[in-house]
Amino acid sequence: MNSKGPDYISTTNACKLCRPLGACLAFRGMEGTVAFLHGSQGCATYMRRYIISHYNEPMDIASSSLSEKHAVYGGGPNLKLGLSNVQKKYAPKMIGIATTCLTETIGDDVNMYLREYEREYDGKDDLPCFVNVSSPSYSGTHMQGFHGAVRAVVEQMTEGGPVTGCVNLLPGFVSCADYRYLSEVMADFGLDHTTLPDLSLTMDRPALLEYEKVPGGGTPLHRIRAMGRSCATIEFGRTLGEDESAGRLLLSRFGVKRFRTGMPLGIRESDDFFNILSEISGREMPEKHRLERGRLVDAYVDGHKYLFGKRAVVYGEEDLVTGMVSFLSEIGIQTVLCASGETSGRLVQAIRAVTDGILADQPEVHEGMDFHEISNRAEALAPDIIVGHSKGYPLARKLGVPLIRVGFPIHDRIGGQRILHLGYRGAQMLFDTIVNTVIAHTQELSDIGYSYM
Amino acid sequence: MKTAALEGRLKQIHVKGERPLDIECNRDSLAGAVSQRACTFCGSRVVLYPIADALHLVHGPIGCAVYTWDIRGALSSGPELHRLSFSTDLQERDVIFGGEEKLYRALSELIDRHAPRAAFVYSTCIVGIIGDDIDAVCKKVEAEKAIPVIPVKSEGFKGNKRAGYRAACNAMSRLIGTGDVTGFSPFSVNIMGDFNIAGEIWLIRDYYQRMGIEVVANITGDGRVDNIRKAHGAALNVVQCSGSTMQLAQMMEEEYGIPWIRVSYFGIEDMSEALYDIARFFGEKKLMEKTQRVVREEVSWLMPRLEEYRKALSGRRAAIYVGGSFKAFSLVKAFRLIDMKVVLVGSQTGTREDYQELEAITDPGTIIVDDSNPLELTAFLKEKGVDVFVGGVKERPIAYKLGIGFCDHNHERKKPLAGFEGMLNFAREIYSTVMSPVWRFVPEKPCCPERLHDDDIASGMAARRNAV
Numbered sequence: 001m002n003s004k005g006p007d008y009i010s011t012t013n014a015c016k017l018c019r020p021l022g023a024c025l026a027f028r029g030m031e032g033t034v035a036f037l038h039g040s041q042g043c044a045t046y047m048r049r050y051i052i053s054h055y056n057e058p059m060d061i062a063s064s065s066l067s068e069k070h071a072v073y074g075g076g077p078n079l080k081l082g083l084s085n086v087q088k089k090y091a092p093k094m095i096g097i098a099t100t101c102l103t104e105t106i107g108d109d110v111n112m113y114l115r116e117y118e119r120e121y122d123g124k125d126d127l128p129c130f131v132n133v134s135s136p137s138y139s140g141t142h143m144q145g146f147h148g149a150v151r152a153v154v155e156q157m158t159e160g161g162p163v164t165g166c167v168n169l170l171p172g173f174v175s176c177a178d179y180r181y182l183s184e185v186m187a188d189f190g191l192d193h194t195t196l197p198d199l200s201l202t203m204d205r206p207a208l209l210e211y212e213k214v215p216g217g218g219t220p221l222h223r224i225r226a227m228g229r230s231c232a233t234i235e236f237g238r239t240l241g242e243d244e245s246a247g248r249l250l251l252s253r254f255g256v257k258r259f260r261t262g263m264p265l266g267i268r269e270s271d272d273f274f275n276i277l278s279e280i281s282g283r284e285m286p287e288k289h290r291l292e293r294g295r296l297v298d299a300y301v302d303g304h305k306y307l308f309g310k311r312a313v314v315y316g317e318e319d320l321v322t323g324m325v326s327f328l329s330e331i332g333i334q335t336v337l338c339a340s341g342e343t344s345g346r347l348v349q350a351i352r353a354v355t356d357g358i359l360a361d362q363p364e365v366h367e368g369m370d371f372h373e374i375s376n377r378a379e380a381l382a383p384d385i386i387v388g389h390s391k392g393y394p395l396a397r398k399l400g401v402p403l404i405r406v407g408f409p410i411h412d413r414i415g416g417q418r419i420l421h422l423g424y425r426g427a428q429m430l431f432d433t434i435v436n437t438v439i440a441h442t443q444e445l446s447d448i449g450y451s452y453m
Numbered sequence: 454m455k456t457a458a459l460e461g462r463l464k465q466i467h468v469k470g471e472r473p474l475d476i477e478c479n480r481d482s483l484a485g486a487v488s489q490r491a492c493t494f495c496g497s498r499v500v501l502y503p504i505a506d507a508l509h510l511v512h513g514p515i516g517c518a519v520y521t522w523d524i525r526g527a528l529s530s531g532p533e534l535h536r537l538s539f540s541t542d543l544q545e546r547d548v549i550f551g552g553e554e555k556l557y558r559a560l561s562e563l564i565d566r567h568a569p570r571a572a573f574v575y576s577t578c579i580v581g582i583i584g585d586d587i588d589a590v591c592k593k594v595e596a597e598k599a600i601p602v603i604p605v606k607s608e609g610f611k612g613n614k615r616a617g618y619r620a621a622c623n624a625m626s627r628l629i630g631t632g633d634v635t636g637f638s639p640f641s642v643n644i645m646g647d648f649n650i651a652g653e654i655w656l657i658r659d660y661y662q663r664m665g666i667e668v669v670a671n672i673t674g675d676g677r678v679d680n681i682r683k684a685h686g687a688a689l690n691v692v693q694c695s696g697s698t699m700q701l702a703q704m705m706e707e708e709y710g711i712p713w714i715r716v717s718y719f720g721i722e723d724m725s726e727a728l729y730d731i732a733r734f735f736g737e738k739k740l741m742e743k744t745q746r747v748v749r750e751e752v753s754w755l756m757p758r759l760e761e762y763r764k765a766l767s768g769r770r771a772a773i774y775v776g777g778s779f780k781a782f783s784l785v786k787a788f789r790l791i792d793m794k795v796v797l798v799g800s801q802t803g804t805r806e807d808y809q810e811l812e813a814i815t816d817p818g819t820i821i822v823d824d825s826n827p828l829e830l831t832a833f834l835k836e837k838g839v840d841v842f843v844g845g846v847k848e849r850p851i852a853y854k855l856g857i858g859f860c861d862h863n864h865e866r867k868k869p870l871a872g873f874e875g876m877l878n879f880a881r882e883i884y885s886t887v888m889s890p891v892w893r894f895v896p897e898k899p900c901c902p903e904r905l906h907d908d909d910i911a912s913g914m915a916a917r918r919n920a921v
Contacts, residue, residue, distance in 0.1 A: 018516030042492025
């Protein structure tokens with residue numbers, strides 16, 4: 001019964017994005033940084049369009065715009081020309097260079113080109129900082145691209161030295177509202193912190209009557225350099241691999257103590273996060289958050305009968321899925337299918353860890369799924385709600401059940417960047433949304449039109 | 454203004470009246486310039502995409518397929534196979550050992566599952582590099598499954614969208630000429646270069662039907678493989694969108710002797726002219742009379758409705774940046790009809806002839822630009838004090854961040870902007886974005902004195918308070 005179905009060769013409606021896109025998003029959360037794709041022009045444009053449709057914010061990604069002759073003779077000259085043009089027009093503090101399938105396959109040595117470029121420009125200009133990450137689209141997903149870029153930045157920029165009181169926070173790929181919330185929580189615990197990356201401001205800007213070449217916000221570069229001197233690192237993600245973990249690198253290279261926890265979704269995973277903060281800061285949970293937790297529990301109670309036993313299909317990035325299932329199992333929702341396009345090999349274990357002792361039946365868990373397979377299984381499992389990004393809408397529509405939109409991308413609604421998922425406050429928002437969605441669905445299908453819930 | 458542009462881009466920017474037009478175009482995009490263009494694959498994908506009963510399999514890593522999943526609002530009146538995103542999702546081992554076997558198996562599997570009328574197999578960058586023999590795989594599957602299985606040579610790095618249009622036309626030319634063409638009316642056409650965004654081709658077909666014209670094939674909006682196979686049976690090819698299907702029309706002229714005319718369905722002027730051109734081509738009195746009736750009927754209900762928008766929008770300034778420049782010609786005229794002034798017009802893939810035509814129909818001082826980018830566009834929009842910008846998804850945040858209204862004239866639009874009805878939708882959309890009260894809350898714009906000031910907001914609030 002726990003079979004994903006036939007092992008298809010083809011992919012239909014993938015439940016993942018390509019690796020360079022994740023790298024570009026991570027670079028966007030760093031101060032004064034322009035993301036640069038070493039490949040053909042189309043990649044940059046497609047990803048810009050995809051990202052803009054979620055955030056409704058500018059997203060300039062430069063490209064080395066390789067053509068056929070560069071594919072044959074190497075992309076070095078165009079990479080250098082592109083870097084120089086970005087320098088001239090954007091005057092960035094940093095350029096984050098990610099490769100694509102094209103340049104990985106023709107074997108371009110970006111490291112060497114960058115060293116040459118730096119030599120050629122020596123002394124002439126103030127050079128921006130360059131960070132490069134290998135992100136072949138044929139290996140891994142956008143999440144490897146995202147974590148890879150974060151790790152590359154730490155690897156290439158961070159320095160050691162005397163230990164400070166600063167805490168590194170590596171949340172992974174979350175919404176702008178989530179990054180904002182996390183900063184608030186850290187500050188409430190009195191913790192000096194460096195969140196890497198931080199898209200809270202770069203991809204959710206106030207109206208300024210200006211098209212900013214490089215948006216304000218993002219993790220300050222001097223703080224990234226100092227991350228090796230922090231006293232601790234908190235890293236989210238139960239499925240994150242050790243080889244792609246920046247926290248692991250900070251630990252092994254600089255001895256920065258690392259706390260690994262799941263994405264703080266729902267009460268238990270948030271408790272874990274807040275406990276870590278208490279441990280590091282030596283402070284009790286601040287009153288504000290204690291009250292938010294209390295109100296959340298109160299809301300759980302108020303709404304529990306509308307949700308108990310409802311069946312959910314959850315899909316998306318593995319860490320988000322894990323956190324979401326943890327949360328859903330707290331509120332009495334039975335997840336029947338967990339699916340991801342990623343293939344860490346750790347999803348089953350992660351789901352078990354967050355549902356043990358609270359969920360009656362273990363859900364089906366499948367890595368490497370596309371929406372064709374998700375759809376086939378979902379039809380058989382008859383869920384009451386679907387939880388995930390907007391690409392599951394065709395599935396929800398087909399099954400006639402509501403879609404709870406979380407994560408990335410949200411292409412069919414406004415404000416995807418402002419969805420708060422994390423902590424007690426995020427759980428409160430999600431809880432209200434889910435209960436109200438279930439009630440609204442029942443109300444719409446009802447002949448009577450009840451006016452009390 | 455030109456300080457916004459990189460030196461390597463200066464020859465692609467022209468200001469009408471400053472000097473004779475000598476604009477460079479159809480060049481590779483400049484590295485690092487953040488072009489708004491996509492790639493060859495994109496060109497092929499958008500042209501073939503609306504063929505709704507074909508299987509569209511992208512042979513490459515996942516990105517190319519996933520970023521083009523349901524990307525175009527090209528509607529179908531029947532099958533919707535085109536709305537699914539199929540990929541071979543090449544992995545590292547495929548790149549090392551070759552992807553032909555995976556392609557063969559994926560293709561066979563999908564054809565068995567969906568029973569399409571034909572299959573298109575798109576090459577992406579990586580396939581061009583690893584050298585998979587797509588032709589051989591397609592041939593083999595075609596023989597086994599007895600449907601046309603057509604390779605599309607759309608490796609991304611081969612060029613811009615125009616190269617992709619050519620690859621798409623080549624692919625379609627393999628279908629044309631393979632269907633039975635008996636029984637078509639002498640007054641028959643193929644509609645080429647309309648993609649049925651928001652149902653636009655249905656409006657156009659309705660006009661043709663009222664004129665007594667038979668449509669053989671939609672190429673490609675609401676397209677069907679079997680109709681395209683019969684397309685050589687039409688008496689005339691009516692080609693919209695200068696770049697995308699023109700080459701196919703030229704091929705069909707050479708091979709089947711079918712003449713073509715170029716039209717645009719945007720704006721009253723061009724829409725009417727399109728219908729009249731077709732009537733003139735067939736040169737039949739009754740047909741012309743019917744055409745006149747169609748135009749009269751449409752224009753007579755439309756003009757009074759347009760009037761209120763024209764009054765409100767008169768004197769406002771517009772900017773246009775679109776993919777293909779054919780749309781820009783019509784937009785310039787459409788704006789003129791509602792008394793607005795176009796001060797900036799550009800396209801990703803215009804040709805020299807396109808820019809000559811734009812230069813001819815725009816006012817002196819208008820900026821004409823090829824393959825522009827966000828920073829240039831920003832500088833132009835600010836300099837020209839623009840009220841509304843027409844473009845696609847990537848242009849939208851540029852307008853909004855500058856406090857300028859925006860009209861989505863892209864593949865995602867949900868209301869038809871083509872045809873007579875489309876002109877009204879267009880005017881309404883321009884009106885809704887320009888007149889929205891939200892602009893009074895964005896910081897004041899120095900170059901637009903007519904814009905509402907804080908005083909107005911204050912007096913508006915005072916008025917509301919008094920009303921209470």
